[in-house]
Amino acid sequence: MREPGSTSFTGAIESAGKFGWRVYSEAVRRGLERAERVVVLGDGARWIKNLADIHFPGAIRIIDLYHAREHVSDLCKILFGQDEDRLHKYREKWWKYLDWGMVKKIITEAETQLPCDSETKKEAIKEVTYLSKNRDRMRYAEFRAQGFFVGSGVIEAGCKNIIAQRLKRSGMQWTVKGANAIISLRCMIKSNRFEDYWCDRAA
Template identity: 60%
Template sequence: MSKAARIDLEAVEAAIRAAVLSAGADICTELLKATGKGRRSAQVICGCGQVMRSTGIERKVLTTVLGAVPFDRSRFECPQCGASRYPGDEELDISGTTRSPGVRRMTARAGSRQPFKEAREDLRVYAGIEVSPKDVERVAERIGETIAAWQRTENEALLAAAIPRSNEKTIPVLYVEMDGTGVPMVASAVEGRKGKQPDGSAKTREVKLGCVFTQTFTDAEGFPVRDPDSSSFVGAIETADSFSSRIEAEAVRRGLYEAEKVVVLGDGAVWIRQLVEMHLPRAIQIVDLYHAREHLSDLCRVLFSSDEKKMIHHRIRWWHDLDQGMVEKIINEARMRLPADAETRKKAEAELNYFNENKERMRYAEFRKQGFFVGSGVVEAGCKHIIGSRLKQSGMEWTVRGANAIIALRCLIHSGRFEEFWESRAA
């Protein structure tokens, strides 16, 4: 090929894309001319009950994925209270914003995945959309809040309909996993709270994260296999009480009543135990094996701090006993080795207490025989990936409101429900 015939493909791509988008924006402008003005079949009614009067046409310029699109629509005003409405905006889902649904959706998605500044860069490079980092934050927050409200309504309906949809048990095992993870907060969000800082103050708030998934098969060795794409996540910075309803509703949505068996995996924390007793009473509770092992290691450190060989020896032995679910044996053996020093003894007894209270939830040999998962790896991965990788980056500080909006967005996207949410808005 001669040099003269060679084309600069990238320049051509960019030029054609710009031209196509511009033509698209023109088409969009034409299409919108039929919306939001002209004779209406029904009166426009104010929130106060009055019939509103048209005050003529007003233009707003929309930012769309095709570029700027002018939109002329009628404005209505209430003679009674002075409130205004734009029925055209309501029809197009652009009330109180100049950003089209398509732009808002992309913006929210980008802002949920990365810091707002980087999201803004990506939107510019990938989609040619110009927004400020603050815009990204506002849009992502607003959509996150809308998602949270949408889910509140959904959850209320799920919990109100306490009757099983059918008696057929179509899900062999439904798992519910829960965990907590700290997120760094602005000072005002942790004021007066107790925390792990040297002076007893707090820098973080706990996000409670829950995960629901199903399991149908075990592999050739009898190990459980999680059903592909079956995990969904819910979470928020909130009280154990609010979270209880949230996770119960999610379990109902995912088939709590259709499940033959329900297994709850957690770290043995008291709030999780109470939650299960109140909200998931027929569930089989299992303390995550790795948390239990961690506690055993701590116990060994307290009992044998002066003798490393003994410490390792007991740890190996007791881990083995733990695998067998022989918690009473561990407790009895440890009781005979309690240190004389009052302070250390107290620490050791606290650990023993943890095992004593959770022993029925640590029958690992039995759980394995039934083909259950004994580790809460899915929710822990969720804590890292859904919460940590976005909300715990260095230098970040969140308000409760901002964090919860992004958590709602990220949980929904990772549950594969973003599309569903968007369609419910359009309906």
Template identity: 35%
Template sequence: MSKLDEEIADLKRLYPNATYIGVADGARENWSYLKQHTSGQILDFYHASEYLAGAAEALFPTSKAKRHQWLEDRLHSLKNKRGAAKKILQEIESAELPKKTIALTEKRYKAVSYFTNNHQLMNYHQALKRHWPIGSGVTEAACKTLVKQRLCGSGMRWKATGAEVLLTTRALIQSKGRWEQLWSEFMTGKVEANL
């Protein structure tokens, strides 16, 4: 069992009645992992909106006002209407591109692929009704703060073992109450020194 699996198990023991929701981008490995630990999964709304913005550019390459209006309307529908992801997908697929450049065709293709592969995870209207999160920004910010800022400094190189020890310690220090909990358990013999 990985440390992350252990943390999740500990949280579920502490909060057995909580609803656990997985929010991530479209990478398949995210979903296979999250399905094991969550009762609901939601595709990050902001990732989906980036693909919609690309589709808007492909559909309205010459009119910024039309592009903006179309995007705003589709984002509102995606967030608030049942079945909107499939309808938007069909609209993007069937639309005739006014300019068939390679770049614009690729933007539409990427949006169609993303919505085809992930529309079943875009139930934002239902998530919002249940007060579930629809964005992964908090998690991404934590990763940036905990990992990237510490491990990606100029000239730094890490072996997996050293990075793991450093990140485990950093996570304990930056998580409210966890550092004190570790030392309390260490002093009473409940935890061994090898993190």
């Protein structure tokens, strides 16, 4: 459970490299150098991994549980196709395995179900490989026991409430400069730093 006021936001329309420095700066402001443990929670995208390697090399890495479930669901669709009963059976079972951090068990069972068709098999192996490569970042039972978040719901909600609801209204058109000004302002307000921002500028 998050403590009230413990969440802060930062963002902009910019390159991944610049965004990495933005997130790092916010982490430093929040006390990164005093932190006993640092966690990077993401969807497994290569660009996020690269930023974590650069700015948070010693951090604990966690794949967002929702995205992991999507990959398991996609794997079930590939393996079981139109067989709805088997699809639902394995998806529910493997989601439970995922919750327990038993990714190796999912991989082992999936490998016994690989189809004969070469293209379908290739798609299935791609999903199995994703799970295999990210096993260490899917130890959800262990992460929960340590009090870590395993879902990126707060991040997704922030993107929607802070950015999308303001910038994607009907008929709106933005320059990057104008959009970034609004994003910065809304991040400050939602992070309860609006007064601090103006005090810093006055100083």
